[in-house]
Amino acid sequence: MKKANKSKKFLSLLIALVLLLGLMPIASITARAEEIIIDKIEITGVTAPVAGEKPTYDGITLKTAEAEILGKSWLVFTGKDDFVHSASKPFESGQTYSISFGLKPKDGYKFAEETTATVNEKPATVTVGGEGNAYRSVKLTFKITPGEPEKVTLSFDPGRGTGEMEPVTVDKYRLFVLPAHDFTGPGDKEFVAWGFVGSDNIAAGDTISIGSNVTATAIWEEEIIRHVDRH
Structure with a gap:
């Protein structure tokens, strides 16, 4: 009778151990995924502003597969602040334009505190935002469009x-x-x-x-x- 009880206890422990070992890889993968850091954002395919032509977002590609773009906008600088430049309005001469992207990490990833970014292989400005500073804003400013301002x-x-x-x-x-x-x-x-x-x-x-x-x-x-x- 004692041997039977010992066998049952051993069998129960063995089953528990097998279940535990079976769950460990999943837990380990989840833990590792949560710790994956995105330290660089790469965006390509932005068409630079040309006076007389309308802004476009065609061809833009986020090379950083671990993140996704929440939104994007063209901006015009007034000398003091940036204002949104409507996609329906052509770029004008003598103005300073920039393009801005809002990004968030995909599940299981997070941005590094000192995340860097490039747009069209040029260094871009990165700012922190969102709940818990989880999101990033990336902005590239272009040279003043040729010609005199209107x-x-x-x-x-x-x-x-x-x-x-x-x-x-x-x-x-x-x-x-x-x-x-x-x-x-x-x-x-x-x-x-x-x-x-x-x-x-x-x-x-x-x-x-x-x-x-x-x-x-x-x-x-x-x-x-x-x-x-x-x-």
């Missing part, structure tokens, strides 16, 4: 005030200083800022850039209502 006009409207100001012609997307007003305010109201449709008010003397013909409207102080006690 001119655009900034006109001025007195709003509730009166008077006239000559329009200002500036380079498209180039920074310039927003001038002071030359209007007469309504009553004794003080000038506050310039107003733009679809944008925040901007103070005279601030640096801005514009991408089309726009009008700046003078914003004046709101009328102060004085309450008079009548006793």
Whole structure:
């Protein structure tokens, strides 16, 4: 009877050991996959900007098989910030364009803290983002497109005030200083800022850039209502 019990215990241990050994390779593979580091991102096939031609994403290839592209966009630099350049608009002369990619690692992989990247075999800028800094943004800036930038006009409207100001012609997307007003305010109201449709008010003397013909409207102080006690 004791021998039978010992045999059963031995058999149970043997079965448990076989099951454990059978699961170990799977666990090991999973552990190894989670530790695989992506230290370089390689993107090719980007067509450089040419004035008069529309942006394209055709032919772009992510050579780094361990990652995937979440999104991509063309940007135009204003001298201060990058703004998205619509794929339906041709590139223009005298402008600085860049292309940006958002990437995430595939399951079982992660980016190195100091991930490097190339676009068309040229060094690209890498920034960290996303939950837990898991994602990467890759950007390549191209040389200024040949030629002079297009001119655009900034006109001025007195709003509730009166008077006239000559329009200002500036380079498209180039920074310039927003001038002071030359209007007469309504009553004794003080000038506050310039107003733009679809944008925040901007103070005279601030640096801005514009991408089309726009009008700046003078914003004046709101009328102060004085309450008079009548006793």
